[in-house]
Amino acid sequence: MWVRSVVRDEWTAEVFDPELLRYKNIEEELVAMLQVGLACVAQEAEKRPTMAEVAKMIEDIRIEQSALEENLDRLRSSLSPSLATTEDAATNY
Template identity: 75%
Template sequence: MAASTPFSMVRNRGPGRIPLDWTTRISLVLGAARGLAWIHEEYGAAKIPHGNVKSSNVLLDKNGAACISDFGLSLLLNPAHAIARMGGYRAPEQTETKRLSQVADVYSFGVLLLEVLTGRAPTQFPSPARPRGKEEEQELDLPRWVRSVVKEEWTAEVFDQELLRYKNIEEELVSMLHVGLACTADQPEKRPTMGEVVKMIEEIRVEQSPLGEEYDESRNSLSPSLATTEDGLTGY
């Protein structure tokens, strides 16, 4: 597997850098999902997880295909210390269990997907439900920040502004948001398997979208029709 270039939404921003288009982003997350699904299936009997899913471990080969790196590293560490030493996105239950798992990998992938959709790093954000204050500021991780924005019916605020300039992708954005929120469900048993995640993404788009991606320089927000999608997100 000849992969050397790390994929990162955050590094691909700023002066002199060209933001990734929507087709490229879907291709990257689908490739990562397929790789993670293969690991889970191949080592399903032993339930061996990847254990360190994060954007810097999604590498691009010379053809631009996404590959998952660092698999097996967690097996070299003492299980009691693996959570602390691995830098992947942690699932809520890992705070108590201190164990790596395939179902926690799904959560980590969900954070990666939300990172691609929002263009934000999975750090902490102030809650839109409460005003900012120097003495008191409620902070949330990326999945909870996304949920808080959706709950306040500001779904358009979730997505990366660069994506909002593309025409005819509103339904795909919302569908991918559904996948990301499903993967990051707080309860492990409510998360889909990575095999199911791959199928969900493929149903949204396998290669090129039949809708096409026409970039509109003047466009800076989603169409008002997006406001009708919040009801479909309340289950997450």
């Protein structure tokens, strides 16, 4: 009940282990996994996903996260190293 109330009030990060939040770009994946967990404990049993559905949801989260990381890596590598970063540009003013 506490987790549901925290999620409803959009304090989602409160339910995560602070050690997990040290990893970069993980919060989105944690929120998605939290949603899977909440679906698994739905008050009405017939609304709960089957284990096969849960496995598929988790697999989809991992695939989506991998694709996002891949796109970010490609974007970073495509940037010209001769261009100043926003931070570098700001310190030169």
